Amino acid sequence: MLPILGVQPLDARSSSSSRVGRTSCYLRSIGNLWGRNVTLFSRTSGGRLMDATSEPDQVALAVDAFSKGKPVMVFDSSFRESETDLLWPAQYASPDVIRKLRQDCGGLLFLAIGEEIGNMFDLPWLQDIHVHPALTTLHPVLDLLKTNDLQYDTRSAFTLSINHRETYTGITDRDRALTTRRFGELCDELMESNTSPEKARKALGNEFRTPGHIPVCREAPGGLTARQGHTELAVSIARLAGLRPCTIGAEMLQPDGDGALPVEEARIYAMRHSIPMLTGDDLLKANGLGN
Template identity: 65%
Template sequence: MDARLKKAVDAFKNGDPVCLFDSEKREGETDLLFPAEHAQPETMRQLRQDCGGLLFLAIGDDVGACFGLPFLQDLHTDAAAVSNFPVLGHLVTNDLRYDARSAFTLSINHRDTYTGITDHDRSLTTRRFAELAKSAMDSGDSLEVAIEKLGAEFRTPGHIPVCREAEGGLARRQGHTELAVGLARLAGMTPVVIGAEMLQPNGDFALSVDDAREWAGERGIPFLEGADLLRAFADEAPSSS
């Protein structure tokens, strides 16, 4: 592991943020990321004030499978749903410029939240989801038990949009969801990450990679590119020889 990646992994282990740029060939955006299990109100404030983009919760495919969380794209193209709600057939996602499908699954609020949108509410939703995911997977809960536990604490729709890693992770898809989850895995943490896209101050475009790198450097925040994580996972892959 090179020094830059180790610095980012160490920061994540300590609950500190990391800036992660995907690629000019994808969205061309930098996300500010925190390990979800460390989320506090000040975490949400920094994401809200310093980024400007959508707050999202990136989860591992194993977490999604543990709770049976469906991809919204599958729900919206289900034949029965389209028959009952024909508008879905007209709003189908078939023209993404950077990918073949969306990573979004359900949005959630913790049941102890009020509106769900405050920094306090969103940090509670974020942190408790990560804690519950770790507990359910460590305990080897059945799908039925895990879903019951999820429903006891959370409701949908909510104010935390959740994005699920593609099966196979970075070997199959190199989006921000997979990159964020990959960073958590390298840090040995629960694959649940809270983040937001960094926009220009006027919000018209994504913050340029050079400006994002400078912003991170001024604040001592590690900065990674997607290629850094891809190399790390390639180095960890077992040799076929």
Template identity: 35%
Template structure:
């Protein structure tokens, strides 16, 4: 099965490509686990993906860390007036609320943007999530600084049953692979058209490098979501 190949790839520290839906963003994301992340992964996402390199985490982890969505943080900010708050996104053009939360840098990074620095930020996040320490929120707030260069995305409570975005799909795949619920993801852009890479081009890339390619519909069917 294609899903089995994808899970094996993630367990081995490799990539999978996931297309969400033609009725949604209609984009293909490169996805790999935060547990096995290396600077080479970040380099490949930067060179062959080209979109925003983000870290995704589960809703439960976000709750444990005391994190909220950025649009909620901004709505409750006393530093924005009513006119500025009208700028806050409610739902995107494809119908979903954004999953952005804070932008992070690990405390040991320098600028935070290099492949090494972004890898350190995301992999350190995974280590905290996987650890057995009792107060993970304190460890989180002690190890990271904001604002930083890694956007943190929070998967919806209920995952695919609540929202069918790459944030949820990546965390869902981590759960299936029995990996910590943190992934590194990046949209694939087309340097020739300046648009999102088409499914056919992304499929050719996947075939060339032996990367499993998943259509989001496969995950929805696995979760029995019509």
């Protein structure tokens, strides 16, 4: 795992007290990175929303919560998709977590993985598969369906979709929790033991099949320095928390499903459920990037 800000990566399987203590090294230094404040919201005793300037504290709260297997919310940017994701560490996925994502978010559940995990398993981007000459010759429709008109980016982060081999259909909350949790655990086991890519791919194939009901999104090479999408933001918070870069999440939609949940409503949801909420700019700054 890549070290962030000089902090050594934490073992996701270590005790809660150990992870919290070692994550504190990062939390104590994070305030030095901030040269400005942005507006967050807190609720007054009368129920009104008021401005608050607690940016470093909010990042520290998010890092601490995520390191303990608790959720974090991330709003990407008003200049990108203007969407908020609800995120959990993959290895903490349970049927209740999947149910929460499904019922409270409404968007697609996705599993975001870091570049090092993508490299370890040699997972291809779907966009590259679909334009491979051998496949487009065999199936010309793939060339007609190629992605060349994304409105929010230059390429998609989607790679393969997976099911754990012990699932039935793969779609139930229990099935998707098993797929997500075991993928996160397997990544940790293989990276902890420094397993070779060949053995890692065999281990993946032993436990998982494709296609499945958990779409996997792979971080762009260079991470946040190259792309500031939901995938890169989701794995960034995992790294800051000392976990393997493997995060389950979903986009939050309006109740009628006709658009992304407005950021103001997302903040209210975050307050009601005591979930730390960050922006893409917050995570860029926490990684020493941006202005």
